[in-house]
Amino acid sequence: MLKSQYLLRILVTFLGTARAPGKKAKKITTSLFNLVPEGTRIRLERGKHVFPFSFQLPPHCPSTFSYGSNSALYTLCVEADVVNLEDEKFTKSVRVVNLSETPHGRVARPVSQGANKRSIAGSKTTTMSASIPKDFYTPLEDVEVTVFAENFGNKKIKKVNVQLFVSGSSLSSFPIRTLRFYNPVYPGYSGKTTVIYELPKEVHHSFSSATTTSELQYSLKVVLDIPNTSNDLEVLLPISIVIPDPKAVVPTSAIDETAKVLGAIPKTWTPHLVQMWLIHVAQLPQLASSTLAFDLKGTELLSLASSNNPRGKEGCNILTQGDAAKGEELFNKIFELISATEKVEIFLKKLGMAKYIPKFVAEEITWDVLLNSVQEPHLLRFLPV
Numbered sequence: 001m002l003k004s005q006y007l008l009r010i011l012v013t014f015l016g017t018a019r020a021p022g023k024k025a026k027k028i029t030t031s032l033f034n035l036v037p038e039g040t041r042i043r044l045e046r047g048k049h050v051f052p053f054s055f056q057l058p059p060h061c062p063s064t065f066s067y068g069s070n071s072a073l074y075t076l077c078v079e080a081d082v083v084n085l086e087d088e089k090f091t092k093s094v095r096v097v098n099l100s101e102t103p104h105g106r107v108a109r110p111v112s113q114g115a116n117k118r119s120i121a122g123s124k125t126t127t128m129s130a131s132i133p134k135d136f137y138t139p140l141e142d143v144e145v146t147v148f149a150e151n152f153g154n155k156k157i158k159k160v161n162v163q164l165f166v167s168g169s170s171l172s173s174f175p176i177r178t179l180r181f182y183n184p185v186y187p188g189y190s191g192k193t194t195v196i197y198e199l200p201k202e203v204h205h206s207f208s209s210a211t212t213t214s215e216l217q218y219s220l221k222v223v224l225d226i227p228n229t230s231n232d233l234e235v236l237l238p239i240s241i242v243i244p245d246p247k248a249v250v251p252t253s254a255i256d257e258t259a260k261v262l263g264a265i266p267k268t269w270t271p272h273l274v275q276m277w278l279i280h281v282a283q284l285p286q287l288a289s290s291t292l293a294f295d296l297k298g299t300e301l302l303s304l305a306s307s308n309n310p311r312g313k314e315g316c317n318i319l320t321q322g323d324a325a326k327g328e329e330l331f332n333k334i335f336e337l338i339s340a341t342e343k344v345e346i347f348l349k350k351l352g353m354a355k356y357i358p359k360f361v362a363e364e365i366t367w368d369v370l371l372n373s374v375q376e377p378h379l380l381r382f383l384p385v
Contacts, residue, residue, distance in 0.1 A: 006083040007042040010035040010051055013077040016061055016096070020213045021069040028072060029058050041083070050303045052315035062209045063098045063243055070168070070214035072096075072207075101205060102245040108134035113235035117153075117226075126153045128233045130222040136240040139205075143197045143239070149224055150190040157185040161223040162197045165236075168216035175221070176200060199241070206240040266337055269298025277301075282333045287319055287326070305334035 012035060016028030035051050036042055062072045074096050080088040099105065112131035128149045137143055147160050159182045163175040177200055185191040197220065208215045218241050224233035269277065274296050279285040296319075304315045316334075317327035348357055 004043055004045050007044055008081040011079045016074045018072045029061050031055055052318050063101045064095045065207055067204050067216055097243055097246050102243045104245045111135050111237045115233045115235050117233050126151050128224045130235050132237055136242045137199055138242055138244045139199055139203050140201050141199050145197055146194045148192045149185045151185040151187055154187050155227050157224055159225045161225055163221040165219050165221055203241055205243045266298045271295050271297055274301050302338055305331050305338055
């Protein structure tokens with residue numbers, strides 16, 4: 001913005017739409033609100049301005065998914081009405097995660113099934129059972145499958161096959177991946193084995209929603225491979241593939257993460273590095289989940305304490321969920337961070353090397369890195385205090 005202008009409204013629209021084969025698109029949810037109080041206008045001085053906001057999604061909203069002809073997609077549209085200027089409009093796809101479709105708050109329940117088969121004469125029976133310790137998993141997670149077999153037939157059982165099957169709306173059941181485990185069970189003997197089945201990385205999460213009228217389900221088929229017969233023993237173990245919990249904070253080394261934070265220019269911080277700064281540097285670990293929910297990057301974090309943002313403290317209070325004291329502490333920490341990050345720019349400007357500032361940012365040269373690289377004493381007179 002080149003000069004001060006008046007802002008009449010910032011209209012925010014959030015829309016969720018579901019699609020299923022052979023059916024019309026269905027509206028899942030819609031929200032519409034104005035960030036500028038009715039009957040007022042906001043004067044914007046030259047510079048960048050941030051208007052933080054939050055709203056509650058209805059609990060029936062499914063997580064974002066797109067699988068074949070089935071989908072549940074969400075978009076956020078922001079429209080700004082500025083006096084004497086053409087309206088600015090911004091639309092962005094938004095990923096929604098319903099916590100009921102994650103491990104968050106779920107209670108694990110073991111799953112087990114059994115099967116048996118008689119010989120042609122009918123006097124001998126081969127039995128099997130298979131079990132898994134819980135009924136939900138995330139992609140790439142290992143599934144511990146325990147198989148017990150009693151072989152009272154006259155053929156050696158050579159192997160166990162484990163297959164992941166998928167089925168759903170307008171979708172025939174088919175296997176995604178088959179793994180074979182060789183652990184023979186000889187006639188007249190019984191055997192118990194535990195095998196590890198790693199779920200594929202690309203597997204889509206399960207969904208079943210009356211809102212979207214779409215369904216995608218999974219099961220593990222465990223097959224006892226009996227040689228020279230088409231009548232193998234098999235059981236189906238139903239499982240749910242869930243979305244990894246977005247609120248879960250993966251344990252990290254404080255030393256490693258602090259080094260990552262201090263080794264990068266704050267403007268270039270990813271949402272993960274913002275979290276690590278809050279946890280290991282600013283000593284505000286309770287705010288890490290809030291910044292993750294807002295997907296806050298380094299530039300957005302710095303803007304909360306920028307002199308060009310009159311509503312920065314309000315944004316800090318939103319992140320602290322209304323805790324004014326914590327909001328003030330966060331604001332001061334960010335302000336200190338801004339002062340520190342400006343040192344490199346000040347240093348380069350005093351040397352008459354302002355044109356190299358973008359290069360220093362691109363190379364992630366922080367003040368600490370620069371200070372450690374200064375070997376000539378006569379350069380110290382240029383260092384900002």
